[in-house]
Every structure is written in C-alpha cells, then in structure tokens.
Amino acid sequence: MDTSIEKWDFFELELTGPKGGNPFVDVRFGAAFRQGHRCVEVDGFYDGDGAYRVRFMPDTEGEWTCETCSNRAELAGRKASFRCVSPGPGNHGPVLVSNRFHFAHADGTPHKSVGTTCYAWVHQGDALEEQTLATLRQAPFNKLRFCVFPKDYDYNRNDPERYPFVKAPPAEGERYGWDFTRFDPAFWRHFERRVGQLRDLGIEADIIVFHPYDRWGFARMPSEADDRYIRYLIARLAAFRNVWWSMANEYDFMQGKSAADWDRYFALFQRLDPYGRLRSIHNGHRFYDHARGWVTHASVQHSDLGKVPEWRAQYGKPVVVDECCYEGNNRHCWGNITGEELTRRCWRGCVGGGYVGHGETYVNPEEILWWSKGGRLVGSSPARIAFLRKVLEEGPAEGLEPCASRVVPAACEGCGCVGDGYFLAYFGIHQPASVQVHLPPGKRYRIEAIDTWNMTVQPVREAAEGSLEIELPGRPYIAVRIVARRP
Amino acid sequence: MDTSIEKWDFFELELTGPKGGNPFVDVRFGAAFRQGHRCVEVDGFYDGDGAYRVRFMPDTEGEWTCETCSNRAELAGRKASFRCVSPGPGNHGPVLVSNRFHFAHADGTPHKSVGTTCYAWVHQGDALEEQTLATLRQAPFNKLRFCVFPKDYDYNRNDPERYPFVKAPPAEGERYGWDFTRFDPAFWRHFERRVGQLRDLGIEADIIVFHPYDRWGFARMPSEADDRYIRYLIARLAAFRNVWWSMANEYDFMQGKSAADWDRYFALFQRLDPYGRLRSIHNGHRFYDHARGWVTHASVQHSDLGKVPEWRAQYGKPVVVDECCYEGNNRHCWGNITGEELTRRCWRGCVGGGYVGHGETYVNPEEILWWSKGGRLVGSSPARIAFLRKVLEEGPAEGLEPCASRVVPAACEGCGCVGDGYFLAYFGIHQPASVQVHLPPGKRYRIEAIDTWNMTVQPVREAAEGSLEIELPGRPYIAVRIVARRP
Numbered sequence: 001m002d003t004s005i006e007k008w009d010f011f012e013l014e015l016t017g018p019k020g021g022n023p024f025v026d027v028r029f030g031a032a033f034r035q036g037h038r039c040v041e042v043d044g045f046y047d048g049d050g051a052y053r054v055r056f057m058p059d060t061e062g063e064w065t066c067e068t069c070s071n072r073a074e075l076a077g078r079k080a081s082f083r084c085v086s087p088g089p090g091n092h093g094p095v096l097v098s099n100r101f102h103f104a105h106a107d108g109t110p111h112k113s114v115g116t117t118c119y120a121w122v123h124q125g126d127a128l129e130e131q132t133l134a135t136l137r138q139a140p141f142n143k144l145r146f147c148v149f150p151k152d153y154d155y156n157r158n159d160p161e162r163y164p165f166v167k168a169p170p171a172e173g174e175r176y177g178w179d180f181t182r183f184d185p186a187f188w189r190h191f192e193r194r195v196g197q198l199r200d201l202g203i204e205a206d207i208i209v210f211h212p213y214d215r216w217g218f219a220r221m222p223s224e225a226d227d228r229y230i231r232y233l234i235a236r237l238a239a240f241r242n243v244w245w246s247m248a249n250e251y252d253f254m255q256g257k258s259a260a261d262w263d264r265y266f267a268l269f270q271r272l273d274p275y276g277r278l279r280s281i282h283n284g285h286r287f288y289d290h291a292r293g294w295v296t297h298a299s300v301q302h303s304d305l306g307k308v309p310e311w312r313a314q315y316g317k318p319v320v321v322d323e324c325c326y327e328g329n330n331r332h333c334w335g336n337i338t339g340e341e342l343t344r345r346c347w348r349g350c351v352g353g354g355y356v357g358h359g360e361t362y363v364n365p366e367e368i369l370w371w372s373k374g375g376r377l378v379g380s381s382p383a384r385i386a387f388l389r390k391v392l393e394e395g396p397a398e399g400l401e402p403c404a405s406r407v408v409p410a411a412c413e414g415c416g417c418v419g420d421g422y423f424l425a426y427f428g429i430h431q432p433a434s435v436q437v438h439l440p441p442g443k444r445y446r447i448e449a450i451d452t453w454n455m456t457v458q459p460v461r462e463a464a465e466g467s468l469e470i471e472l473p474g475r476p477y478i479a480v481r482i483v484a485r486r487p
Numbered sequence: 488m489d490t491s492i493e494k495w496d497f498f499e500l501e502l503t504g505p506k507g508g509n510p511f512v513d514v515r516f517g518a519a520f521r522q523g524h525r526c527v528e529v530d531g532f533y534d535g536d537g538a539y540r541v542r543f544m545p546d547t548e549g550e551w552t553c554e555t556c557s558n559r560a561e562l563a564g565r566k567a568s569f570r571c572v573s574p575g576p577g578n579h580g581p582v583l584v585s586n587r588f589h590f591a592h593a594d595g596t597p598h599k600s601v602g603t604t605c606y607a608w609v610h611q612g613d614a615l616e617e618q619t620l621a622t623l624r625q626a627p628f629n630k631l632r633f634c635v636f637p638k639d640y641d642y643n644r645n646d647p648e649r650y651p652f653v654k655a656p657p658a659e660g661e662r663y664g665w666d667f668t669r670f671d672p673a674f675w676r677h678f679e680r681r682v683g684q685l686r687d688l689g690i691e692a693d694i695i696v697f698h699p700y701d702r703w704g705f706a707r708m709p710s711e712a713d714d715r716y717i718r719y720l721i722a723r724l725a726a727f728r729n730v731w732w733s734m735a736n737e738y739d740f741m742q743g744k745s746a747a748d749w750d751r752y753f754a755l756f757q758r759l760d761p762y763g764r765l766r767s768i769h770n771g772h773r774f775y776d777h778a779r780g781w782v783t784h785a786s787v788q789h790s791d792l793g794k795v796p797e798w799r800a801q802y803g804k805p806v807v808v809d810e811c812c813y814e815g816n817n818r819h820c821w822g823n824i825t826g827e828e829l830t831r832r833c834w835r836g837c838v839g840g841g842y843v844g845h846g847e848t849y850v851n852p853e854e855i856l857w858w859s860k861g862g863r864l865v866g867s868s869p870a871r872i873a874f875l876r877k878v879l880e881e882g883p884a885e886g887l888e889p890c891a892s893r894v895v896p897a898a899c900e901g902c903g904c905v906g907d908g909y910f911l912a913y914f915g916i917h918q919p920a921s922v923q924v925h926l927p928p929g930k931r932y933r934i935e936a937i938d939t940w941n942m943t944v945q946p947v948r949e950a951a952e953g954s955l956e957i958e959l960p961g962r963p964y965i966a967v968r969i970v971a972r973r974p
C-alpha cells in the first residue's frame with residue numbers, strides 16, 4: 001500500500017500479457033475496485049506490445065483494493081491496492097449537473113461553462129498542438145470540444161500523423177483501408193496525453209465520438225466496429241475526470257447512422273462508463289430529443305440565443321449552446337460573425353439560464369483556423385468572454401434562471417435571476433437611455449451598469465428599493481446587475 | 488370649361504347648402520363624374536358653414552363632366568366640367584401594386600417603398616409640424632405612417648389643438664365627450680392640408696384609421712360612428728393621390744374590436760373608395776390574414792426580417808415591414824435599437840423582396856420623439872436608408888425576388904435577384920473575407936462590394952463569368968451587387 005492517488009485522479013494498473021493473435025478482440029480484461037462494501041467494475045484495455053492497463057478514478061478517500069479478471073489466466077486474479085488521498089490544489093473533481101440546469105464540480109465548486117471548439121486540434125502535430133495549449137493557458141475557456149477522428153472539410157485537408165486504427169490494404173475503390181479490430185496505441189497515447197493536459201489547465205474535454213466530415217471511412221464503420229471503438233474509448237479515457245462525452249458533432253448530418261444507432265451509442269456509454277460522465281449530442285439542423293434519460297444536458301447548435309429559456313423548459317436540463325456561429329471571416333455563414341455578435345450571443349444565452357460556446361474562424365494563409373486546428377486566437381470576443389465568465393463567477397453559485405419580465409420588464413435580450421437576490425438583465429443591441437426597474441419588496445439592492453463590450457462596471461444605485469427608473473449609458477451591449485444587499 | 492386639372496390631381500366642386508339640423512347626417516350629397524361612357528360616382532362631404540364639397544381625381548386626360556345628386560334640391564342636379572391635362576413634374580400618379588410583390592406609380596415609375604412613422608405628427612401644432620415637413624424634405628422617406636386620431640402613450644400625453652369630432656358634455660364617469668355625428672371641419676381641413684403637403688414632397692400618406700393608444704374614446708366608438716367616420720374620411724381624402732389606407736396600428740391590441748369589425752372596415756373602403764387606394768392593416772403580436780382579397784399588401788410589425796420571403800410566399804402580395812423596432816434609446820425594447828441594427832433590418836428585408844420602414848425614438852427633454860411627434864432626425868440610419876434607396880432605385884424596375892442560395896450560396900442575410908440579370912446579396916453582421924459566386928452561364932457580370940454602413944461602392948470584377956471566389960472587405964454590413972453586362 002505505497003501508492004497514493006488523489007481523489008478524482010486515477011489509479012492505473014499495468015500488466016503484461018499475450019501479444020499474439022489479436023489481443024484487442026481475443027482478450028477480455030478488467031478489474032473490480034473495492035472499498036468496504038462498494039465494488040466498481042471497470043474494463044481494461046490493451047495498449048500494444050503486451051501491455052494491458054486498467055484505470056480507475058476513486059471518488060472517496062481511503063484504501064481501495066482491486067482484483068483483475070480476464071479470459072487469460074496471466075491477467076486474471078491479480079491484486080493491487082492504493083490509498084486515495086485528498087485532492088490537490090486545482091482538483092475539484094468531475095463536473096456534474098447541479099441545480100438541474102447548471103453544473104458544478106464534485107467538490108461543489110460551480111462550473112460556469114465557457115467552452116470553445118477546436119475540432120481537430122489533436123491531429124495537427126506537436127508544434128501546433130503545443131501552441132494551442134499555450135493559447136488555452138491564457139484564454140478564458142473551461143471546456144474544449146474536439147473530435148477523436150480527424151476532420152476532412154474546407155480549410156481541413158491535411159492528413160494527421162496518427163490514426164486510431166491500424167492501416168490495412170484499402171478495399172476495391174477505397175482510398176484508405178483500416179483494420180477496425182486493431183487500435184493504434186500510439187494514437188491513443190497521444191490523444192489521452194492531450195486530454196490530461198487539458199485537465200491540468202482546468203479545461204473539460206468534451207470528446208466528440210463521431211462526426212460527418214470524413215474521407216477516411218470513420219464515419220461509416222460497421223456497427224460492431226463502432227461499438228468496439230466506444231468500449232475502447234471508455235476503457236482508456238473515462239477515468240480522466242475532465243472527460244465529457246458528445247456522441248457527435250452534427251449527428252443529423254451523418255446519413256449512414258440511424259436513430260437506433262445513436263440510441264445504442266448513448267446506451268453503451270450509460271452502461272460502460274463507471275463514472276457516468278456527462279453525455280450529450282450536438283445537432284446540425286435537427287435537435288436530438290434531449291429529454292431522453294441518457295442525455296445529461298442539451299448540446300445545441302442554433303443562432304437564436306433567445307430560445308434558451310424555451311429549450312430549458314422543454315428538456316428540463318442544462319442547455320449548452322456549443323455552436324451559435326463563430327467569430328471570424330471565413331466563407332461560410334456559420335464562420336464569419338463579428339466579435340460583437342458572438343459576445344452578444346454568449347451574454348444572451350447566459351442570462352437565459354444557459355451556457356454558450358465560443359469558436360473562431362479568421363482565415364490566414366496557413367489555413368490554421370482555431371475552430372478546427374487550434375493555434376492562436378486573434379478575435380475580439382475572447383477578452384469579452386473572459387469578462388463574462390468573471391461576471392458569472394461573481395454571481396450566485398446556483399446559476400441563473402430566466403425571469404425575463406419580472407424585475408426589468410424592458411430587459412430586451414433577457415434577464416437571469418437567482419431568487420429575489422440577484423438579477424442580470426442584458427440589452428444587447430438595444431441601447432436604452434433609461435429603464436424601469438421593479439425591485440422585490442423588503443430588500444435593498446445595489447444596481448450596476450455593466451458595459452459588456454468595454455468591460456467596465458459602473459455603479460448606478462447603492463441601496464435602491466421599490467420601483468424606479470435608472471439611467472443607462474444609451475450604448476449597445478449593456479447589462480444591468482442588481483444584487484440584494486445583506487440586511 | 489375653363490378649369491384645368493392635372494391628371495391624378497383632384498377637381499373640387501363647392502356648393503352652398505343647408506346649415507340647419509345636422510348636415511353631417513341629414514344631407515346626402517355626391518356627384519357622378521363622366522367621360523365618354525365612363526361614370527364614376529363619388530361621395531361629397533359637408534365642410535361646415537353651409538359648404539358642401541365633392542372631390543374627384545381623374546385618371547385619364549380630356550374633358551370630364553359632373554352632375555351632383557342629393558336628398559336636398561339645392562344640392563342636386565348641379566353640373567360642372569373640367570379638362571384633365573397632363574401631369575406636371577413630380578406627379579407620377581398614385582402608387583399601385585406592380586409585379587405582384589412590388590409597387591409602382593400609375594405612370595409606371597417604380598415606387599421603392601422607404602417609409603417612416605410619425606404617428607401623431609398632425610396633432611402637434613403648426614411650429615412642430617412645419618419642422619417635421621422641413622425634416623422630411625431632406626430625408627429619404629417616400630411614405631409616412633400617421634394616425635387620424637391623437638395618441639395617448641408614453642412620451643405622448645399632450646392634447647391636440649383640434650379633434651375630428653365636435654365636443655359634447657362627457658357622459659357620467661367620462662373625461663371627454665364627443666358628438667360622433669358632427670365632424671369638426673377645422674380638424675379635417677388641417678389634416679388634409681398636411682396630406683397635401685406630403686404629396687407635394689413626393690411622400691405617400693399611409694393613413695392609420697384606428698389605433699389603440701387612446702384616452703379620448705376614439706378607439707371605442709359605436710359601430711355606426713366608426714362607419715360614418717370612415718365614409719367621411721374617404722369622401723374628404725380618397726381623392727389625394729398619395730393616400731394609402733391602414734385600417735389600424737396594432738389592430739390586435741384594440742380589444743373592443745372584433746374580427747368582423749376589421750372585415751367591415753376593409754369592405755367599406757373597398758366599396759366606397761372610388762380609386763381603390765392601397766389597403767392594409769398593421770399588427771401587434773398577431774398578423775391579420777393578408778391573403779384576404781381586400782388587403783392589397785401586407786403591413787407587418789416584426790423584428791425578424793429573415794422571414795420576408797416566407798410572408799411573400801404566404802400572402803402572395805407586397806410585404807411592407809412597417810415596424811421592425813426603431814432606432815433610438817427610449818425605455819421600450821421596440822424603441823431602442825442601434826442605427827446599425829435598423830439599417831441592417833432594412834437591407835435584410837429588401838433583399839428578401841420586401842420593404843422596410845424606419846422610425847426614430849431618441850429621447851430628449853422636450854419628449855419630442857420622431858416616431859410619434861415628428862420634429863428632427865438625429866439618428867445614424869436615415870443617411871444609410873437614403874443610400875439603400877439609391878441602390879434600390881439604381882436596380883431593375885421590377886423589384887427584387889428572394890433567391891437566397893442560387894448565385895451567392897453564402898449570402899448569409901439574404902439575396903434578392905431579378906431574373907439572371909441582377910443580384911443583391913447581403914451579409915449583415917457576417918463579415919466574410921471572401922465568398923463563392925456561381926454566375927448563371929452565358930453572361931458576364933460586373934461585381935461590386937457595397938459597404939452599406941460607410942456608403943461606398945467598390946468594384947470587385949468587371950466581367951466575371953462562371954464560378955469564382957471573390958474577396959470582400961471582411962467587415963460587417965457588406966452587400967455584393969452583381970449585374971449582367973450588356974452583350
């Protein structure tokens with residue numbers, strides 16, 4: 001018992017076993033982790049070269065033991081133990097749904113989700129990937145959406161260095177050939193290293209399992225290959241506390257997959273992921289029914305952020321608008337809105353009680369656009385999104401509920417509240433010189449005008465009560481924050 | 488036959504008749520105007536002090552005769568004649584629906600409708616009203632929406648100098664009393680003088696017959712008073728060639744009126760207006776069914792201008808978005824959008840094949856807001872709307888049809904076209920650095936980038952053909968104009 005593992009970090013047991021045949025399909029390997037009467041069964045995975053690993057994230061402190069099981073004698077009945085100790089600084093545990101429409105880490109720290117997207121960043125080679133990590137270190141984002149599979153799309157025609165599967169001779173008429181029964185451990189070691197680096201930056205890894213932008217054949221694998229891939233993904237990565245599962249980017253654009261396929265994938269994650277990591281699925285044109293039990297939160301692509309309260313009511317879950325068009329100037333309508341507009345959409349979604357993701361698509365001669373490859377950020381919205389995150393984190397832990405017309409009837413682009421104690425009204429492209437405010441009785445409130453673009457906070461009233469008219473700057477992109485004073 | 492009247496101007500016959508009793512209800516008076524086999528019957532009206540008038544707008548040149556009819560002998564069988572001569576400069580005749588979704592004057596001059604709104608400008612007294620006219624003289628607008636009845640609303644609490652009806656002792660519990668059987672000619676002479684002044688400025692008078700913002704009782708008159716008022720309005724004003732009839736501002740907010748009432752008003756105008764002036768009705772939340780036969784064009788209040796093509800398809804008529812929020816900074820969401828946003832909405836509606844109206848609501852200590860009282864314009868959108876009008880008027884007479892994805896697939900906020908000869912794509916808040924263009928085969932085109940905010944036109948290609956990628960400024964508020972070159 002000389003191994004210590006932080007709570008919410010993971011213990012890894014490595015064993016040596018058979019190399020012959022195809023260990024990925026021939027060998028079953030896993031372990032049962034026990035503490036007191038509790039037992040958590042976890043699948044292991046083959047990491048190539050005779051190495052078998054099983055990973056486990058403990059969520060309670062104290063002694064844990066484990067015993068392996070396998071259809072191969074040399075991998076079965078092996079025992080180990082470790083001590084789970086207090087989490088270190090910055091380790092708040094996995095993100096869970098909290099207060100029905102919001103998120104918090106397992107230690108109770110609120111997670112005000114402020115995401116971004118770099119679909120194919122892990123496929124760009126070390127130099128660019130390290131630059132992406134350096135950018136993220138300075139950026140405001142605490143969640144990153146990215147794909148396991150490489151991306152084939154406008155501005156994305158480069159081949160990656162590594163693939164998740166081992167190559168095979170291409171079938172007649174195909175450009176690429178894969179042995180879908182053999183994973184390439186080099187790819188996966190690289191992939192999980194990036195996931196761990198994000199974790200160390202405090203960034204959730206919103207892993208996209210399938211996506212339609214494919215020339216290699218990964219979007220149209222046989223069902224059994226899909227399922228084997230999902231099992232391997234879970235066995236390798238579920239133990240990382242920062243993992244979220246996104247079944248797809250634009251699931252409805254994947255013509256080879258049926259509704260039953262998506263349901264089967266969700267069910268697999270639900271059954272095999274021992275930690276119940278967050279699960280969702282991102283749409284193109286048509287929303288998945290996020291009300292279904294295996295969806296933990298709605299992942300939405302839509303440009304009208306005024307609908308967030310409607311989606312919350314419809315699904316009864318957190319709403320994360322992961323795509324609402326990106327700041328940039330590329331040739332696609334989804335990739336060329338202004339920084340002002342993206343910032344506006346972020347604010348609008350947040351005061352509606354949801355969360356909104358960033359993306360950036362400025363073109364450059366190298367065709368390194370943040371939205372897919374990562375690299376550097378040059379847009380004007382990240383600084384404003386950092387400011388928005390600060391405002392959200394200064395607010396109540398519970399998270400905002402939409403209350404559009406209660407206290408600030410003319411909150412033209414929405415108002416979020418927490419009980420009678422906190423209101424955040426947003427005006428967007430509306431620029432009132434004054435608005436009426438009807439404060440709940442029995443309390444006095446501090447009122448501030450927030451310039452969400454210039455990132456300033458200006459006091460309006462120190463101890464207001466009742467109904468009153470307040471003056472505002474008469475510029476666009478203003479929010480009003482109203483906070484009850486302590487009695 | 489010494490009277491000459493311009494075509495589309497009006498002839499007025501004045502007779503003296505009975506003053507006793509109540510001439511407004513006791514005396515029926517009208518005239519039949521004849522040219523060759525044609526006969527147009529027109530109602531006259533009592534103008535007070537024994538004066539009876541009948542007005543007639545001739546639409547063909549040559550000799551016209553008329554003979555009055557009345558239930559009073561001294562007003563019956565009186566004859567007159569006049570010569571209708573060519574219209575003078577600036578007189579293009581009334582505006583009619585043209586090419587199904589568009590407008591043109593009777594002489595064929597296209598009317599690219601660029602309206603504004605000053606609901607209660609005729610109730611503000613001469614000094615302010617003259618200032619409004621002086622402003623309009625410099626402004627880009629060719630249509631003005633305004634009410635017959637005074638307005639009671641936020642920023643509008645002043646009483647007018649004149650009322651359409653003669654005062655009467657208020658009923659029990661009422662603040663105002665009116666004799667709805669007696670019109671006040673002083674009001675009407677003033678009102679029609681303003682209509683004539685607009686005509687002389689080349690501005691259509693979009694007269695709002697009823698509206699809900701009332702403290703005087705005009706929004707809840709008995710049905711017979713409503714009908715008598717409509718007959719009087721038609722008899723006095725239909726002969727002005729610049730008159731359009733709007734049954735209401737926000738008809739659905741008038742709780743005292745039923746669907747049958749609105750239908751009856753439309754039918755009255757349809758039956759009694761000898762010239763068939765344009766007829767519509769403006770909504771609050773719920774659209775009237777503009778497909779009905781007596782509606783000549785849809786008058787819409789809505790803030791999503793992307794829906795214009797949908798409304799065109801639904802109603803099969805011109806779509807005029809008379810209200811899409813106003814540029815300003817007042818305390819209401821409908822009255823505080825930026826000049827950028829209003830300009831954007833105007834462009835978006837126009838490339839969708841519709842027309843969009845302006846309004847301005849900047850607050851000032853005098854509470855003289857253009858949207859209701861007129862006065863001066865201080866906003867940033869009128870100059871841009873003037874530029875938009877110039878672009879529209881430089882375009883083909885036929886008017887734009889929406890063709891969103893045909894030639895400029897990434898025209899993010901719409902594209903209007905005329906056949907294969909003209910395309911106007913608009914990008915709004917999208918700021919592509921380049922876009923793909925797929926030109927119809929067999930023609931060469933001039934391509935220009937229009938900065939709709941800075942009001943500049945920049946050549947992009949002189950003689951393009953086929954599919955190509957064009958560079959754009961990468962700023963918001965850009966349009967691309969593509970015009971076929973003459974062979």
